[in-house]
Amino acid sequence: MFLSRLRYTVNGAKKFGDSSVIDKDLLRLSIHAGSGGQGLPRYNGVGGDGGNVYLLPRRKMKFSQVFNSFYNKKRQLLAEHGSSSNQLTLIGKHGKHEVLQVPLGSECIDEVTRKLICRCTVPNQSILVAKGGKGGCAANEYKGQKGERLVMGLHMKLQPNMGLVGFPNAGKSTLLKALAPEKKSIKIAPYPFTTTKPQMIDVRFNEFTGEQKEDRFSLSCADLPGLIEGAAENRGKGHAFLKHLEYSDMLVFVIDVHGFQLSANLNDIFRTPLETIALLNKELEAYDRKLVKKPCVLVLNKIDLPDGEKRAEEIETVVKSEWHKKLPSHLKPIFPIHFRGIIKTSAKNGEIGSLKRLLQKIYEELHPLQSMSFDEEFEEKSGSILL
């Protein structure tokens, strides 16, 4: 996991990728395994088996590579049929298997039954998704069997080191911009749902070597569109965003210290900062309780606005104690999050306080070998790191 997430240049500095908006993360495919060839009863000839269809998870594969492999082609995966037996070739040839490479972490759903077919979590280990039909033989009266068919949804999930979680307009993208100021493409605006598609951006972490400041590594950060109440029931396409948090190492909750209201519409209830924390907690645990068990950091944003600092102090005091007990029962989460740290910020002014240090600390605790790689014994004299 470590090697896949950190990419070093020859001199040990981290290489930076461009910001990437995830345009597409779902591909629907018709899967047809090959049918078995016909047998030849008079000569006891056996038909070849139909080819199977497999998925092969690849660690470094990008979502776009999968889409490109179907560019201008039908979205079908067809394995070869087995050959029928004939008087010259009594034993028919087996059909060729079809193998599709997919990004690690992809999930396959049967689009008709909506059941999970498989999770592609082990790199380079092929997974059978449709079995080819058996060739005709005595056992099946020499009639080749049909191969399995299905319509499969391939759901690709990001694997960020950290995921930003918050209601719309809380300042998630602004915080990301403060963490990665060199990225120009991050869109920020004073209205909800500015971010409409997930985006992954590398955030630089500086290591200091004596006097010299060096960029040594980066962690990937997923900026997601704002969640709304009911996201766990797929309101506001919640599932399409929440799924990208499943493989993240840690979560960063971004909260507006002045609370949240989707619009001035009376139907949209005003939520206090504590209520927004509780509601996000509830949405996440309802989607997948594993999410709230991840290390979580709370960022109290917009402290530059009037009363901001005072409000942030008040919220911090409440959250540091048993914060969920102060909520009405319908807002109480089942698994209240214990935040690893609370940071008060003005992301707009580029103030992120000790957020980076905290994120780095959590990351190093999660991946202890990671910090060792900075030790001199891992470095060659030339400065390159031995991996």
Ligand SMILES: Nc1nc2c(ncn2[C@@H]2O[C@H](COP(=O)(O)OP(=O)(O)OP(=O)(O)O)[C@@H](O)[C@H]2O)c(=O)[nH]1
């Ligand atoms: N005063 C102040 N405004 C902020 C701060 N952070 C963000 N904003 C403003 O809040 C608005 C929303 O910021 P975004 O970063 O787009 O919020 P978001 O959470 O990414 O919103 P969505 O993409 O819609 O989910 C923008 O007008 C920002 O300038 C802050 O620290 N202080």
Ligand SMILES: [Mg+2]
């Ligand atoms: Mg945004």
